[in-house]
Amino acid sequence: ASGGIRTRVIYLTPQARVLDQTMVEELAREKELVLLCGHYEGIDERVLQETVTDYVSIGDYVLTGGELGAAVLMDAVSRFVPGVLHNDESSQFESMQDNLLEYPHFTRPEQWHGRKVPPVLLTGDHGKIEEWRYQQAVARTQERRPDLLKNSFVLHTFWYGSQEAEEYASCLHGRISRYGEIQNYNRNKLIRSRNVLGNQELLLLVEGAGADGDVPFEERFRNLYGSGKTLAWICSDGSLAEKKKEFLADRGFRLLGCSRYSDAENTEQTDRLALDIRKKALHLAGR
Numbered sequence: 001a002s003g004g005i006r007t008r009v010i011y012l013t014p015q016a017r018v019l020d021q022t023m024v025e026e027l028a029r030e031k032e033l034v035l036l037c038g039h040y041e042g043i044d045e046r047v048l049q050e051t052v053t054d055y056v057s058i059g060d061y062v063l064t065g066g067e068l069g070a071a072v073l074m075d076a077v078s079r080f081v082p083g084v085l086h087n088d089e090s091s092q093f094e095s096m097q098d099n100l101l102e103y104p105h106f107t108r109p110e111q112w113h114g115r116k117v118p119p120v121l122l123t124g125d126h127g128k129i130e131e132w133r134y135q136q137a138v139a140r141t142q143e144r145r146p147d148l149l150k151n152s153f154v155l156h157t158f159w160y161g162s163q164e165a166e167e168y169a170s171c172l173h174g175r176i177s178r179y180g181e182i183q184n185y186n187r188n189k190l191i192r193s194r195n196v197l198g199n200q201e202l203l204l205l206v207e208g209a210g211a212d213g214d215v216p217f218e219e220r221f222r223n224l225y226g227s228g229k230t231l232a233w234i235c236s237d238g239s240l241a242e243k244k245k246e247f248l249a250d251r252g253f254r255l256l257g258c259s260r261y262s263d264a265e266n267t268e269q270t271d272r273l274a275l276d277i278r279k280k281a282l283h284l285a286g287r
Helices: 021-028 045-051 067-078 126-144 146-151 163-176 188-192 241-250 267-284
Strands: 008-018 033-037 054-057 154-160 181-184 201-207 230-236 253-260
Touching: 008 021, 008 067, 021 067, 021 267, 033 067, 054 067, 126 146, 154 163, 163 181, 163 201, 163 230, 163 267, 201 267, 230 241, 230 267, 241 253, 253 267
Parallel strands: 008 033, 008 054, 154 181, 154 201, 201 230, 230 253
Antiparallel strands: none
């Protein structure tokens, strides 16, 4: 341990929670990790009770030892360590962070062995392409890993106030999910429109400093409703936080929490918050 903080000691065993992308991200934020690998009959239970902080499995099957499990964990975690990958962008977001399988990929030529690239990918319309990718990811997950869908949320990020709020909303949204929508709730058209979010949807409200000065919070979101199970998180300057929580709860939202509006350039803080929101969303939904 360093600085009085206990180092996390992980024991690789099939008798544990299965490693997933959220756990990988969490472990990647630790300064140190110790991995214990049992062999054949494992490790004396007294040693485990005294030293182990986390029990991790890589799947519901048995190996002769934990070394391969440790290698899998190290590879998954190391992808989030700066400088490990040639292109740091490639570790920023993976489909498994959305609890969806990757959408199908296509390259040139446009036709190969009688099979054509989907026409939408040739349009150059980025909006339509992203929608196609999302639909394909959901369809593939439904077909091959339907168990993942219960942990998947559609993210709706609504921001209002200053331009800085828009930048932060976009940054935080991108750290939480690859998909979903970002809406500017400075617009009167959105304020007047009825908007109802469903069960597996997550609302992220981002308000800039002093944003309630022109239109009160209750007035701005008077036409926004949840299903009773819709999850929500508020990023604000802290003003009237309790009233806002009560307002959203009365309109069918389950509050995950509230955080202070931050600087979009503080990537470490933004990454930590995004991971925290995703973990709490899964926990509150009982998944």
